[in-house]
Amino acid sequence: MITVDLNGVDIRELNQRLHDLNGDDGRSPWRIVGPDGRHSIAVGLNAPLSVVVEGHVGYYCAGMNKLADITVNGHAGPGLAENMMSGTVRVTGNASQGAGASAHGGLLVIEGDASSRCGISLKGGNVVVGGSVGHMSAFMAQAGRLVVCGDAGVGLGDSIYEAELYVAGSVAGLGADCVEKDVTDDHRSRLAELLRQAAIDADAGAFRRYGSARTLYNFHVDHAGAY
Amino acid sequence: MCGIVGLFLKQESLEPTLGEWLEPMLVAMADRGPDSAGFAIYHDPAPDGALKLTLYHPDAGFDWEAVAEGLGTEFAGNVELHVRVTHAVIVINATEAEARAWLRRHCPDVRITSVGAAIEIYKEKGLPDDVAESYAIRHMTGSHALAHTRMATESAVTTEHSHPFSTGRDLCLVHNGSLSNHNRLRSELERHGMTFQTDNDSEVAAGYLTHRMAEGASLEEALESSLDDLDGFFTFAIGTRDGFAVLRDGIACKPAVLAETDQWVAMASEYRSIAHLPGASTAQIWEPAPATVYAWSRN
Numbered sequence: 001m002i003t004v005d006l007n008g009v010d011i012r013e014l015n016q017r018l019h020d021l022n023g024d025d026g027r028s029p030w031r032i033v034g035p036d037g038r039h040s041i042a043v044g045l046n047a048p049l050s051v052v053v054e055g056h057v058g059y060y061c062a063g064m065n066k067l068a069d070i071t072v073n074g075h076a077g078p079g080l081a082e083n084m085m086s087g088t089v090r091v092t093g094n095a096s097q098g099a100g101a102s103a104h105g106g107l108l109v110i111e112g113d114a115s116s117r118c119g120i121s122l123k124g125g126n127v128v129v130g131g132s133v134g135h136m137s138a139f140m141a142q143a144g145r146l147v148v149c150g151d152a153g154v155g156l157g158d159s160i161y162e163a164e165l166y167v168a169g170s171v172a173g174l175g176a177d178c179v180e181k182d183v184t185d186d187h188r189s190r191l192a193e194l195l196r197q198a199a200i201d202a203d204a205g206a207f208r209r210y211g212s213a214r215t216l217y218n219f220h221v222d223h224a225g226a227y
Numbered sequence: 228m229c230g231i232v233g234l235f236l237k238q239e240s241l242e243p244t245l246g247e248w249l250e251p252m253l254v255a256m257a258d259r260g261p262d263s264a265g266f267a268i269y270h271d272p273a274p275d276g277a278l279k280l281t282l283y284h285p286d287a288g289f290d291w292e293a294v295a296e297g298l299g300t301e302f303a304g305n306v307e308l309h310v311r312v313t314h315a316v317i318v319i320n321a322t323e324a325e326a327r328a329w330l331r332r333h334c335p336d337v338r339i340t341s342v343g344a345a346i347e348i349y350k351e352k353g354l355p356d357d358v359a360e361s362y363a364i365r366h367m368t369g370s371h372a373l374a375h376t377r378m379a380t381e382s383a384v385t386t387e388h389s390h391p392f393s394t395g396r397d398l399c400l401v402h403n404g405s406l407s408n409h410n411r412l413r414s415e416l417e418r419h420g421m422t423f424q425t426d427n428d429s430e431v432a433a434g435y436l437t438h439r440m441a442e443g444a445s446l447e448e449a450l451e452s453s454l455d456d457l458d459g460f461f462t463f464a465i466g467t468r469d470g471f472a473v474l475r476d477g478i479a480c481k482p483a484v485l486a487e488t489d490q491w492v493a494m495a496s497e498y499r500s501i502a503h504l505p506g507a508s509t510a511q512i513w514e515p516a517p518a519t520v521y522a523w524s525r526n
Contacts, residue, residue, distance in 0.1 A: 036498075036499060036502035036503070037497055037498030037499035037500075037501070037502045038499065055508060056498050056502070056508070056512070058497060058498060058499055059497075074508075075498070075512055077482075077484075077497065077498060078482060093512075094512075094513065094514070096482065096484075096514055097479075097480070097482075097514075115479075115514050116479055116480075116517070134479075134516075134517075135479075135517065
C-alpha cells in the first residue's frame, strides 16, 4: 500500500508518480488522503492500478482513465471520469455535473446522485447511478449505457444517437428525439449483469428503457446527398 | 469565471471566528478570480435609528476624519468612524436620503458601497490574497459574510466594478456568471429612477432585486422573478440582514456547492473553499438545484 497525503504532495507530482507506472501490470494499491476538493486527482492513468481516494475531490477526478480501478470515498466535483477509456471509477457519494462525459469505455459507478449532464456525449462507456441524475443527462450520447436507479431531470437523452438509457424512477422530461422503448429479455439480462458488476442493489425488472427515435435530420437518408 | 463564497454561523458563540474561517474560503477561490476581491460582512449592528454606511475613496490617504466631522456637524450627535484601507465605516443618526444628499454635495468622489444596520462591504482591485491580507479579514467578527473573487468578462477591472454590490439596506449580491440582457434591463431600471455606478452586468442584477423589493416583493419573490427577467448565466449569493440566500439559473452551468453542519452553513463555487471548515468532511454536502431559492436566517 502506497499512501500519498495531498497536504504535502502536489497534484502534478502525484499524477506523475502514477503515470510513471503506465504499462505496469502489477496491481499495486494506492491510497490518497487529504484531497480537500483539489482538482485533477488521478487523471490519465494507464495501468491496472487500484487507487482509493479518502475524501471529497474537485474537478476532473479520474479523467481519461484507462485500466485503473479508482474509488473515491466521498463526493466528486464537475467532470468526474471524463473521457474514460476503460477500468472502473466508483464514487461513494454524489457527483457534480458532467460525470462520465464522453466516456469511450469502462464503468463509472456513482452510489449517490449525479448532477446535470451526466453521461453527455457518452461514446461506449457504462454509467450506473445509484440515485438520481440532473437535467440534460445523456445529451447526444452515442453509445454505451446510462443506468439511473432514481429519477432523471428534464431533457433526458436530448439528440441521442445509439446509447441505451435505463431509469427506474420518474423522468421529468425527455429531450428532443428521445423516446421510451421496449425492454426485451435480452436487455433485462444485460442490465442485471451490469448492475451486478456495479455492485448496485437494484431490480433490473424495475427499469424503463429510453433511446433514440431516429427522426432528427442526421438520421434521414434523404439528407445523405447533401455531402 | 469568478469565485463566490458565503458563510453563515448558526450560533452567536461562533461569531469571533467568522473572519478566521472566511479568509481561507476567499483565498481558495483566488484562481477562479485573480482580478479583484470583495466581501460583505455583517456585524456590530448600529443602534436603533442610526445608519451604518460603508464608504469608498480610491485615495488611501483620504481625509475621512473631515468627512466624519462634517457629518457630525450636520447631523448632531456622535459619529463613529472606522477606516480600513480605502474604505470607511461611518455610523450616524441620519436617514439614508439625508446622508446620500450630504455626501453628494460635500464629497462627490466618495462612493457608498453599503447602507444598513449591520452590513459592511469592502472591495478592491488586486489579488484576493493581497486583499484578504490588507483588510486582515481573519481578525473580523460577525454573524455571516459573503465574498467574491473576480475574473472580469463583461466590464472593466476596477474596484467599482468589483463585487459585492449593494442591493438595498443590509442586502448585497455576489454573482458568478454573465448576463446578456443587462443593457436593456439597465435602461428600464433607469426609467424607474434607479442610478448605476458602473456598466457592470452584476450591478444590474443587484439593481433589479432592489427595484423589485422597492415595489413590495419579498427577497424570495424578487429572486423567483429574476429567473424570468434575467437572461444569462448566474449563481447568486445574496446577503440579508439575518442570513443569506442562493440561487442558480435554470441551466445551472455555473458551479455551486452547499454544506451544512449544526454550527454553520457554507456556500462556495467549489468545495475547496469549504474543506478547511471544522466538520466539513462530515457535513451534509449537496449541489443546489437549478432555479431553486435556498435561504437561511437566524430568525
